[in-house]
Amino acid sequence: MGLQGRAAIAGYVELKPEKNPQGEPLSGIQQWAQLAQLALRDAGIAKSEVDGLVTSAVPETGMFAPATLAEYLGIEVGFAEHVDLGGASAAGAVWRAAAAIELGIAEVVVCAFPAGPLPVPPEPKPHPFPFGASSNEYGSPQAEFDIPYGNLAQNCGYAQIANLYAARYGYDPRALAKIAVDQRTSACANPDALFYGKPLTIDDVLNSPLIADPIHLLEIVMPVAGGAAVVVTSAERAARARNRPVLVRGFGERLAFKTPTYARDLLQTPIASAARQAFAMAGRTPAQMDMASIYDCYTITVLMTLEDAGFCAKGEGARFVLEHDLSYRGDFPCNPHGGQLSFGQTGMAGGMHHVVDATRQIMRRAGANQVRDCNRAFVTGNGGIMSEQVVLILEGAA
Template sequence: MKGAAIVGAHELPPQRTTPGVTSLEMIARAGRAAVLDAGLTPKDIDGLMIGPQVGETPQHAPAALSEYLGLRPRFADIVDLGGASGPGMVWRAAAAIAAGMAETVLCVLGNARDTERVPRSPNRNPIREFDVPYGASGANQAYAMVAQAHMAEFGTTAEQLAQVPVKQRQNAMLNPNAVFHGKEITVDDVLSSPVVMSPLHLLEVVMPCGGGAAVVVTSADRATDLRHDPVHLLGAGEMVTHRALSQAPRLTTSPLAPAIDQAYRMANVRAGDLDFLSIYDCYSIVVAETVEDAGICPKGEAGAWLDEADFSITSQLPINPHGGQLSTGQSDLAGGMGHLVEAVLQLRGDADGRQIDDPELALVTGNGATLSEEVALVLGSSRA
């Protein structure tokens, strides 16, 4: 860890009580002061490590704090080690820097103490001030707005977006573990299904399920002596830009674009080198934007591309060969892990019944909040 050093520090004076102040505000004060102490600006910070609570929201904490501080980290993480969280953050930050995931990481902890029990989530953050009071609450409306924006800017049609669940369902027909295995659908089926939030229909909205998924990671040396051929992490990228949709820099380009670009550069590959995509697909519009942000097709041309694209395992570029979350089901956070598991099975040659012919390179993506917390991985087989 000799390649890392602490260059800024600040502690807020401890107080018995902090009436009228939120934990989010305390964290922001301490973080800002440490950045200033280092002689840096928010633009210099590309990594963020926080504790399990920011006082603002029980989920999407890195996005909430990034938004509050005006940060856009390429690496974000939560450390939950009690009194050891501070030191634990430092070595993780050093590891992230050594891995090329970030250059300058802000590590910050803080909490308020109000004996009058001021609500921990007052309207002092953008999502509660500019979104929720106007009815903009929940994933369905957020992704519907993204779809509307894409249609308005690029002329994308509902028929084109409907191609996503239809073509992924064809892959799910090969996956007996998919919830919708054996239930083929057409574009007309999608467009005639109930409108959940205009312009999104029921069959292009993910179905919540129960379930789980996991992977085991070890060193490259250790991996050579184990049961399966190793699947190598060749590149990684991450970007966080906002929490509230009202604060998104743009609705038709997601933080996946820089995250994928970083993963490509780290792996020394291009979009044309990929053998398949295992990409997050909670809504049809997410797949449309992802193929653009991944350089599979030019920005704004996803609609026409979806009309012609072949997602199947025998195509030049299979997409979500297990059927994706739209057909397999979304087991909460494990739904995203499912894309990683599928990529590993394919690259090992263990995807029984739906195996792609000798794949070597895969792009895997993950998505948090509303195209807010984005991660991209390039994985390679032992032959890559």
């Protein structure tokens, strides 16, 4: 069952995150084209070989996004996907691309996630999503049962999960803070990171303002502009490309709710079954991973992922974090480029950060942040409020 490891990531691009982006803004379509161009160049694969694309929503084309992109890029594809999984979209895109390649319906698939500022139209329109990730459209369950109580945006949902976790398993704020601190150590070796040159201590995190109890400001990502893309192709084609092929060996995907209120058990994250499936498909165990690239919108997400994916027992996450060095040079490298907490949260490209970070390490292109002997990576995507989660097991070709 599942992938046989016959598809691989052959190239990538990740734009430097910017808090105050410079230059003329490009449309979503233009950004998509730019990312595709850069990722294909990185792979050393010609545009004429592209026969598949995976995208998430494109701002200028609410409908028919894949066809519009194919037309703009001048490509004809046999595989076109629009993935709508929030921060899990990028990881979701990669396994879909790998599956299409193993099915033999595509050979070169571009998965791009732009996240740059958009040009202001001559006649500005109202914001398309006035309540962010919650829909206030007539007939939307969120509009009727959640938004009127102020239950919207991301911070509070994650905080509700963290408080429930605390009530059942206990809560060591210093362990949670250490996740952000270790990732900052990695970011301080990475000049591309938003928080490069700004070391952090556990006390700094705990002294930052409480935003939604028990989550502090410095346990939350900072949204910035950016963009990232990968090229997925067959293992054979990847072997003739420019970089070490990074095989997609296993994946898992789970989602069951939008708003945490309606989750069956908020402490059993979707990662648990997604990781079980991914490890089984890859024929690997958590102990065999050389690094983890865990979607880190909040520190609690990392802690619960470590537990539910099987790196430690349930309720033991805090001890695991305190006993290990999670930085790139540590005994359990987790988000060695800084993670979104310290690299910057590049909107819809944020999920791709974790795919790219593992790819960069396995291709041995991580420079000062290179993890030694890095061949296997555990990668997660996370959308909504731990409500849609994807796991990838990536492995370098021998």
